[in-house]
Amino acid sequence: MILAPLVAGASYARLLHLLVGWIFAGVVLMIYPGTYGKSLGGILTSAVPLDAALLALVALVPAVRRAEGVQARLLLVPDREEDIGVEPSGTWADRRRTAGWLVGRVVLGSAVGFVMAFGLAPVFDLLTGPHALRYLPLVPVLALGCGWLVVWVGRLQLAMATRLLGPSPAERLAEAELWAERLLERNRLARELHDSIGHALTVTVLQAGAAREVGDPAFAAKALEVIEETGRQAMEDLERTLVLLRETPAGGASAGGASAGGAVRNAVATEQPGIDQLPALFDTARAAGSPVEARIEVPAGVLPGVLSRESYRIVQEGVTNALKYAPGQPVAVRVAVRDGHLELRCANRLAAVPVRGGAGREGGKGLRGIRERAVLLGGAASAGRADPLGPPAGPSADGAGEWVLDVRLPLRLGA
Incomplete structure (x- = not known):
């Protein structure tokens, strides 16, 4: 020694x-x-x-x-x-x-x-x-x-x-900020994958199961068409995200790393679906067997691009949860602008018999991702059982109740 x-x-x-x-x-x-x-x-x-x-x-x-x-x-x-x-x-x-x-x-x-x-x-x-x-x-x-x-x-x-x-302390702070920014970018990409792939898998499983149960060749053909289209979209999202991850440096604070982080933000911002594509999402949910009543009250050109993209992902996650935990139950979606805020509401009847694996809904990754999106946009999100508001998403006959997701986002970011 x-x-x-x-x-x-x-x-x-x-x-x-x-x-x-x-x-x-x-x-x-x-x-x-x-x-x-x-x-x-x-x-x-x-x-x-x-x-x-x-x-x-x-x-x-x-x-x-x-x-x-x-x-x-x-x-x-x-x-x-x-x-x-x-x-x-x-x-x-x-x-x-x-x-x-x-x-x-x-x-x-x-x-x-x-x-x-x-x-x-x-x-x-x-x-x-x-x-x-x-x-x-x-x-x-x-x-x-x-x-x-x-x-x-x-x-x-x-x-x-x-x-x-x-x-120096200033250099260490700048390096920590760059590292935090890079982690945020990767977390965002992870949320995108979760929302997109999770929705596709949920629709695929429901369509395949329904086609097997019904046994109607016409219904099976329609189900296969929905599965094909959903899978194609999911593969495009997956490929795009993997390309962005390969182009992002794994570590080290540098100007090049900052530029790569900006490239990731720009690429994600320009290629993600927006609120105008919600009708196609609802059609997919209807094809999976869940009636969807949607009201979109958003004037054209009102939403900033980032708000439109994040709102689409939030609604997509809400609909996916409804399909996953209460398949076949009615879903009511409302997207409206009120008092300088964008209000998103997704309500669905709860299944009379809980779906296997449904116990973890309230603490799942999807809802946590929704809350993170809302906070980053300066808003808030809540989800859970709520009193029924009316026939479209009212309680089932056995009184199982409904599940409601409410999100409120400011139209002006940082407001």
């Missing part, structure tokens, strides 16, 4: 990094003020200000920060490379931090070089003198001490590099 750090390759790489700083100080010292006839105090008072001034001037060059970051990653061997940045200086704060790093690096390297060059010289004289055998037991102790000095100073330099060459 004591010797492991002393034989690790990272310790010697860090020693090399330290010696580079010492060599820089030595070169400057040889040029000015020199060492001939100078005391140690005189050398320090003359050389330190000159070194610091030169390093501060060098730190003004943006590329220096990048060069130092690359070198630190290679020689200081951090646990995570991203802890040390490799971007050029972009602000004056970056330049100040780079200057602090350069000065600190030279100070640490010079201190270690001074100890090794001048501190060990008297010990070397003793070990090579006439009484060398008397001082021979000191060799392991000195070797261990020097080795651990290099290890600890190397660790100190790594910590300093992480602090001064690592991403």
Whole structure:
């Protein structure tokens, strides 16, 4: 345990990094003020200000920060490379931090070089003198001490590099925001897949089951036609989403990542169905055996594109839930603009005999996705059992009740 750090390759790489700083100080010292006839105090008072001034001037060059970051990653061997940045200086704060790093690096390297060059010289004289055998037991102790000095100073330099060459708080915040944006994009694509594929599978299962039960060739042909059309639409949605996922970088914050995120948003925005395609959705539900009464009271051109697309997906999920958990029961859908808001309501009679798997409806992924969509659009959503409002979606004869989904979204996003 004591010797492991002393034989690790990272310790010697860090020693090399330290010696580079010492060599820089030595070169400057040889040029000015020199060492001939100078005391140690005189050398320090003359050389330190000159070194610091030169390093501060060098730190003004943006590329220096990048060069130092690359070198630190290679020689200081951090646990995570991203802890040390490799971007050029972009602000004056970056330049100040780079200057602090350069000065600190030279100070640490010079201190270690001074100890090794001048501190060990008297010990070397003793070990090579006439009484060398008397001082021979000191060799392991000195070797261990020097080795651990290099290890600890190397660790100190790594910590300093992480602090001064690592991403600034503003850069970390920007990276976190970009990562959060990318996660939101992927969550959105996941919701799109859930809504589209879930609806297609629900319709397919219902149509296939009904065709088998009825046994009418004409009905079976119609069911197969609906299954074919629904499956084709689902395959198109799946292919489009997979293309977008392949084009989105998996990780790393970069300008390219931001552009890819924007490309995903634009592609999703331009290719998704809107509220004008709700009649086709209702026809699919009717073909699956559930009567649908729909009232769409939205003037043309009133809804923004994103609101139209999200509203379609919300209604689609509501209808899919009705088909899934109460197949064959009447469904009433109302889409209307009231007081600057878009109101979406989807109500269906509850099945007298609960459908297998229907117990998890209230906490399902679909309803959670609807609530997330509503919140992102500045609105709210609620779903659950409710008192019947009338014949279209009233309670069944046995008093099973109805299930109602209500969503209210502002027409002006952010309002």
